[in-house]
Amino acid sequence: MNDTTVRTPFSPERVALLARNRLLEDLSPFLIALGALAGLNVLSILLGGAAFLNHPSRHSGESGWAFLIWLGGVLLAGRAFSQMHNGRGGSDWILLPATSFEKYAAAFVSYVVVYPLAAALAASGLSAILEGLAALLKASPGVVFNPLAGLDEGSVFGYLFFVTASLAASARFGKLSLVKAGALFSAWAAFLGFLFVLGMLLSTPEGREALGNRHFSYRFRPDFDPASEPVLIWVFRAWGWFSWAAAAVYGYFRVAEKEAVDEVQ
Amino acid sequence: MVRFDAVTFAYGKRPLFEGLELAMEAGSTVGLLGLNGAGKTSLLKLGAGALFPASGLVEVFGKRPGSRSAAVLADVCFVPEDPWGPALSPETWLERYGAFRPAMDAGLFRSLLEEFAVDPGKSVAKMSYGQRKKFAVAAALAGGSRAVFLDEPTNGLDIPSKAQFRRALAAASTPDRVIVVSTHQARDLENLLDPVVILHGGKILCSFPASALSDRLSVERLPGLEGRPVIYAERDALGWTALLAKPGSCADLELAFTAAVSRPEAFRAALEGRNPGPYNPDAGDLK
Numbered sequence: 348m349n350d351t352t353v354r355t356p357f358s359p360e361r362v363a364l365l366a367r368n369r370l371l372e373d374l375s376p377f378l379i380a381l382g383a384l385a386g387l388n389v390l391s392i393l394l395g396g397a398a399f400l401n402h403p404s405r406h407s408g409e410s411g412w413a414f415l416i417w418l419g420g421v422l423l424a425g426r427a428f429s430q431m432h433n434g435r436g437g438s439d440w441i442l443l444p445a446t447s448f449e450k451y452a453a454a455f456v457s458y459v460v461v462y463p464l465a466a467a468l469a470a471s472g473l474s475a476i477l478e479g480l481a482a483l484l485k486a487s488p489g490v491v492f493n494p495l496a497g498l499d500e501g502s503v504f505g506y507l508f509f510v511t512a513s514l515a516a517s518a519r520f521g522k523l524s525l526v527k528a529g530a531l532f533s534a535w536a537a538f539l540g541f542l543f544v545l546g547m548l549l550s551t552p553e554g555r556e557a558l559g560n561r562h563f564s565y566r567f568r569p570d571f572d573p574a575s576e577p578v579l580i581w582v583f584r585a586w587g588w589f590s591w592a593a594a595a596v597y598g599y600f601r602v603a604e605k606e607a608v609d610e611v612q
Numbered sequence: 613m614v615r616f617d618a619v620t621f622a623y624g625k626r627p628l629f630e631g632l633e634l635a636m637e638a639g640s641t642v643g644l645l646g647l648n649g650a651g652k653t654s655l656l657k658l659g660a661g662a663l664f665p666a667s668g669l670v671e672v673f674g675k676r677p678g679s680r681s682a683a684v685l686a687d688v689c690f691v692p693e694d695p696w697g698p699a700l701s702p703e704t705w706l707e708r709y710g711a712f713r714p715a716m717d718a719g720l721f722r723s724l725l726e727e728f729a730v731d732p733g734k735s736v737a738k739m740s741y742g743q744r745k746k747f748a749v750a751a752a753l754a755g756g757s758r759a760v761f762l763d764e765p766t767n768g769l770d771i772p773s774k775a776q777f778r779r780a781l782a783a784a785s786t787p788d789r790v791i792v793v794s795t796h797q798a799r800d801l802e803n804l805l806d807p808v809v810i811l812h813g814g815k816i817l818c819s820f821p822a823s824a825l826s827d828r829l830s831v832e833r834l835p836g837l838e839g840r841p842v843i844y845a846e847r848d849a850l851g852w853t854a855l856l857a858k859p860g861s862c863a864d865l866e867l868a869f870t871a872a873v874s875r876p877e878a879f880r881a882a883l884e885g886r887n888p889g890p891y892n893p894d895a896g897d898l899k
Contacts, residue, residue, distance in 0.1 A: 352714070353683050353686045353713075353714050355682075356681070358682070361712070364711050364712065368709070435692070435695070435696035436696050436698075438662065438692070439696055439698070441662075441680070442680075443685065443712060444683075444686035444713060445685075446682055449682075606680055610663045610664065611657060611660075611690075
């Protein structure tokens, strides 16, 4: 970085440096997790005759690799800003010569773009190696993980949403960010669910009657299928994207507020 | 330069600085002295953008450090008394974080680590307090920032390390940078600090060039104080060790500091070449 770059309010070079540092710091836990998965699957081949992660679930038809990549992204993003909340370490974070936006953008790029690509590549490679080992040991054949199979808008959005929400949780809470955010999210979801059911009941005479009579058994529109209601699908989709954008904006502003207001210990 | 203009700062409802005025010129290594709780660390943090003034202006080379823009943060460096250690070796830290400071001198950083006998391959988080401090000081002096704020840098350093630190500080003092050092151990650094600023009761009690210690003041051992321009004196078994308002043997910075906080008016008068007035040994307690 040169003198000119350091004077610019936004520098892609600083974002790249921050993202690189973040990914290098996450490399050790990532490799440990990968090693543990490799070890467990080798044991599974030796003792159970199959690499369990290469065998799709009977219920969903999907292997566990995709879930593990999702989980890894959520866990890493959930501690993305932990240093910011940590007393003296937080001082170093705040006084590091980069803007709040660059620091947030680096975390976003790291866990939304770079990590899933790297993890998918690593998972595919490990899956192929395990499959080769299984063939060598004449174990039950499985399926090599293909990250592109089953990749659709829903799964991409699901990853994007949960990782962005985890970043927001990490920006908000110093410790146990995912647990606290999960508790808040559950309470909010329960509240929304309650409002939804109440609204559905109040919208029909039978529903209103059911509200006042606890012995009244009532099924609201038994033929109702949300998947066949295009308006409802669009409402849910819009709500999902709105929630994602809100989580991203909230996470960024928490980081910016910390930098703008917090005094160094 | 570093400038504090009518700066007011408080912790909650407890005011620390009210209308503080101070200017530190480029090319100087400023010694900031004061009693415990005088506000030395807070002053350094205000200069580094780590604290925000309630009112007034803090400027470092024409920019407000409180803005915390990347350019300002690259141009200031603050080393706290007990610095945090990243879980990285100094060499890895340099590779990853040195790039954020465009004027970082990697060669100087490595040579300072060598001078301080800090293992460049050991995790800083696992280092002792003194080693972490040496790492932080090396990073600050090699970082190329034009304003460097060091809070009690010699605390926790062993005797050889203090000598190494003095050499490093002398080498790092360049005409374009201000180094501000707060210290209780004035003797460790007294040949390097120029000017000296004494902070007392939330105000700048006085600021004077190091040369004033010999041009305006002197220390003498005397059997009695009568007829002498005494600013401050300490009695011992053989008589008095007195700080006098006259040129002569170079005064000790610690004695000068004690004199300044004990008899501020007399001390200021002596710095201005005036008579400090009569000295009453029984009223010599710290004010």
